[in-house]
Amino acid sequence: MRFIVDECTGPAVAAWLRQEGHDVVSVYDLIRGSEDDAVIQRAADEGRILITNDKHFGEKVFRCGRVHSGVVLLRLDDERSASKIRVISRLLESYADRLEGGFIVVSERRVRFGRSR
Numbered sequence: 001m002r003f004i005v006d007e008c009t010g011p012a013v014a015a016w017l018r019q020e021g022h023d024v025v026s027v028y029d030l031i032r033g034s035e036d037d038a039v040i041q042r043a044a045d046e047g048r049i050l051i052t053n054d055k056h057f058g059e060k061v062f063r064c065g066r067v068h069s070g071v072v073l074l075r076l077d078d079e080r081s082a083s084k085i086r087v088i089s090r091l092l093e094s095y096a097d098r099l100e101g102g103f104i105v106v107s108e109r110r111v112r113f114g115r116s117r
Contacts, residue, residue, distance in 0.1 A: 001100075003024045076106075
């Protein structure tokens with residue numbers, strides 16, 4: 001799968017996804033400090049699913065109607081990289097076929113799906 005991992009989600013998540021065989025762009029590594037609009041635009045232009053902890057992307061998608069290829073919003077109590085990787089691993093194992101084009105909110109206990117385009 002093709003992902004863009006937001007700066008706030010971190011380079012460890014991007015590195016793990018690469019190890020798992022995914023095509024990954026890391027905002028932290030390549031375009032650190034970019035505005036949210038530039039990140040979501042790059043994701044859409046390149047057909048990448050955005051993984052983020054930044055709830056402002058919900059506003060960009062739902063209120064502003066930004067086009068995207070999919071957004072995974074992590075809403076975790078434990079923000080450590082290991083926790084993010086565990087949650088994303090479970091998400092990919094169970095729902096990989098539902099990520100593209102969706103807006104998915106993921107916590108340690110729950111996955112919620114919404115269609116936004």
